Amino acid sequence: MEMCAGGQDPRPARHEAIGERVRALALESGARPADHGFGFMFPALCGPAHRLTPEPRTLKDLARLAAVMAEPQDKLQDTVQDTVQNSPPPPRVRSAGDGDLPAAYTYLVEFLRNDLVWERRTPDASGLGPDAFAPLPSLAGMLNRRSGGLDLDSIYDAPRDPQAVRRMLVGTVSPKPNGCPHGRPPRTGTANDLPRHPRSSEPGRDRAPRMSDARNDEHLILGQLHVAFLKAHNALIGSGLSFEAARRALRRRFQWMVLFDLLPKLCAPDVLENVMAQGPRLWRVERPAGLFMPVELSAAALVLAPSMRRASYDYNLNFRNVEHSALVTRNVLGGGRDRPETLPEHHVISWEGFLPFAAEAPQRARRLDTVISGAPESAQAVATHHLLRGFRLGLPTGQALARHLGLKPLKDDTLLAALPDHQRVAALPFCEATPLWFYILAEAGNPEGPAGRHLGPVGSRIVAEALWTLALHSDASILSQGSLPDFARFSLSDLILLAAEEDGR
Numbered sequence: 001m002e003m004c005a006g007g008q009d010p011r012p013a014r015h016e017a018i019g020e021r022v023r024a025l026a027l028e029s030g031a032r033p034a035d036h037g038f039g040f041m042f043p044a045l046c047g048p049a050h051r052l053t054p055e056p057r058t059l060k061d062l063a064r065l066a067a068v069m070a071e072p073q074d075k076l077q078d079t080v081q082d083t084v085q086n087s088p089p090p091p092r093v094r095s096a097g098d099g100d101l102p103a104a105y106t107y108l109v110e111f112l113r114n115d116l117v118w119e120r121r122t123p124d125a126s127g128l129g130p131d132a133f134a135p136l137p138s139l140a141g142m143l144n145r146r147s148g149g150l151d152l153d154s155i156y157d158a159p160r161d162p163q164a165v166r167r168m169l170v171g172t173v174s175p176k177p178n179g180c181p182h183g184r185p186p187r188t189g190t191a192n193d194l195p196r197h198p199r200s201s202e203p204g205r206d207r208a209p210r211m212s213d214a215r216n217d218e219h220l221i222l223g224q225l226h227v228a229f230l231k232a233h234n235a236l237i238g239s240g241l242s243f244e245a246a247r248r249a250l251r252r253r254f255q256w257m258v259l260f261d262l263l264p265k266l267c268a269p270d271v272l273e274n275v276m277a278q279g280p281r282l283w284r285v286e287r288p289a290g291l292f293m294p295v296e297l298s299a300a301a302l303v304l305a306p307s308m309r310r311a312s313y314d315y316n317l318n319f320r321n322v323e324h325s326a327l328v329t330r331n332v333l334g335g336g337r338d339r340p341e342t343l344p345e346h347h348v349i350s351w352e353g354f355l356p357f358a359a360e361a362p363q364r365a366r367r368l369d370t371v372i373s374g375a376p377e378s379a380q381a382v383a384t385h386h387l388l389r390g391f392r393l394g395l396p397t398g399q400a401l402a403r404h405l406g407l408k409p410l411k412d413d414t415l416l417a418a419l420p421d422h423q424r425v426a427a428l429p430f431c432e433a434t435p436l437w438f439y440i441l442a443e444a445g446n447p448e449g450p451a452g453r454h455l456g457p458v459g460s461r462i463v464a465e466a467l468w469t470l471a472l473h474s475d476a477s478i479l480s481q482g483s484l485p486d487f488a489r490f491s492l493s494d495l496i497l498l499a500a501e502e503d504g505r
Contacts, residue, residue: 038142041283041294041466045396045404052391052433054134061429062387065438068426069372070379071097071311095310099367099452101265104354106308106365107221108262108492113305114215115154116470117298118145135394139295145213148293149474150255150467155229156247158211159195166243168230169195169210170502173348174340182317185350189503191231193343194223207333207341220315220327224349229254231499238505248476253490255471255478261491263464266304268450271460280465282405288473294466295393296401299386300437301455301462306382307441308365311373316350324374351496367452369445370419370438390437398439399432402458410434410443418446 040046052058120143146153161167171193176183184192194209194217209217216226229250236246263272274281285291312321325331332347333339352358372379402409412431416424419442427434434442443449443456450456455463472479 037292038139038144038295038298039292040139041296041462042396042401042404045400046394050396050400051135051394052397052430052435057429058391059388061426062391062435063384064426065423065430065435066383066387067380068423069370069383069438070376071371071373072422073376094364095312097366097371097373098310098364099308101308101365102355102362103310103313103365104221104225104351104362104492104496105262105265106305106310107219107225108257109266109302109308110222110305111154111216111225112258112262113298113302114213115152116146116148116150116302117293118154118213118215119143120145135392139393144293146293147475148291148470150258150471150477151251151475152229152247152254154211154213154216155226155233155250157213158230160243161234164237166237166246167234170227170230170234171195171342173345174342176344176346180318180346182346184345184348185316185352187500187503188348189505190345191502192224192227192345192348194227194230196342199341206335217329219324220329220332220343220347221313221349221354223329223343228496228499231502232495235498235501238501249486251474251476252478252485253487253495255474256485256487256490257492257495258467259471259478260489263467265454267455267460267464268457271457272464275461275464275468280469282461283465283469285469285473291470291473294462296395296436296462297466299390299393300395301440301459301466303386303437304368304441304455306372306379306386307368307370307444309373310363310366314353314363316346316348316353318346325378355493355496357493357496367445368441368450368455369452370423370441371445386437387435390435395436397433398436398443398458399434401436401439405458405461407457410439410446415439415442417448418442 048054155168159169161169170191172190173184173193184190194211196207196209197205198207200206208214209223217223232253233246233250236249237243241249259276283294309324312323313327314320315322315327319326329343332343352362354362356362366373372383396404399409399411410418411434415431415434416427419427427438430438440455440459440462443458444454445452446456454460468479471477477483478485
């Protein structure tokens with residue numbers, strides 16, 4: 001037997017090299033492995049000079065910053081007083097902090113991020129190495145269980161209907177309780193829940209959704225959007241398509257929705273126009289083999305739903321001005337034998353309140369800025385998670401990235417001027433080196449800039465270039481040369497209308 005230096009058999013190394021070559025060829029031909037990695041969109045900014053200082057004081061300062069990202073109590077009290085004075089509240093009431101986007105786009109952003117990113121091994125305190133205050137030395141241990149493309153992994157990672165295998169399985173809602181004045185919204189059917197496991201003594205399986213990633217079932221609005229995608233696939237099947245043709249058609253419509261419906265609502269017009277006309281100038285990936293999930297996108301620039309989320313919603317006729325926490329799915333299903341087997345029918349969403357279908361304007365998402373609405377404890381926990389996560393991943397500061405892009409960064413007085421008064425003291429330690437996620441939100445909320453209408457130049461550049469690149473290398477990409485869509489347009493509203501065709505069957 002041939003032995004290498006040190007007496008070791010060389011065959012495992014050869015096998016590994018051959019395996020790596022086979023995987024590379026498969027990627028180049030469009031195949032998708034089960035796990036993908038993460039990487040830096042701007043590797044030149046990976047050094048210590050471009051990051052937050054790794055010391056205990058930084059973590060304490062981040063905790064203070066997270067605390068002031070929660071919406072101040074006096075704002076919440078004003079909302080409560082208005083609700084009491086106008087009880088019952090008028091439908092789709094406008095509130096302080098509202099932006100211009102229909103509220104449904106908050107959950108399209110969240111759905112998109114969940115569809116792109118699902119970490120198999122998330123770094124935490126136990127994985128930081130010997131220095132608990134230092135970022136991860138490498139991203140090599142992080143694997144993405146999603147394809148990383150705009151191909152609706154989260155939708156098709158789920159069971160098909162055993163009675164009609166071309167269709168995706170959709171759950172049936174439970175009857176409304178006695179005394180509830182309204183059932184399902186008009187023109188909606190009984191098939192309007194995620195498919196669920198039956199009751200179980202195991203909390204993790206008890207009425208859990210039948211899909212490997214349950215994040216889209218955490219909140220009713222997000223879950224109902226997921227149901228809309230399932231129903232949209234089935235509507236395409238109803239038009240006579242095969243399963244593969246319907247999946248391809250829905251993926252291409254999703255890509256169109258992200259690139260031409262969502263991005264114009266999120267990005268600065270000049271940045272988006274440049275990317276769409278000329279392609280990315282900073283993050284170019286020529287072949288699928290070179291694709292990865294940029295942490296600047298997944299852990300910062302696309303973490304927008306917390307800022308956009310309203311404290312309360314007009315969900316349907318049964319639930320007006322109801323707190324966001326009251327629409328958590330687990331709270332609705334509850335525990336005990338008297339609780340419903342599936343989503344009760346009076347909890348089916350009324351999309352007219354979230355998108356411009358009716359004569360009355362829909363309720364709005366909050367403007368993009370550094371304030372997170374809702375219960376202070378919950379808002380602070382969300383902010384703490386994302387700020388610490390960016391630090392542990394070693395993200396560059398907002399100023400470092402702005403300079404890299406050739407932009408004049410927000411810093412010192414200009415950064416503080418972009419923030420609400422109650423955040424400025426806590427932001428002082430970060431005036432010249434700001435966590436990237438916070439910087440992107442501050443840039444978006446800057447009164448002298450976008451004023452909450454859309455992302456600023458740094459956030460827009462990351463989001464536009466990354467999503468354009470991911471779309472280019474997605475299955476059935478609409479950006480492929482010579483690839484012409486068989487539809488004129490497809491917005492979020494069009495998705496809901498397509499899904500509604502199933503309610504009439």
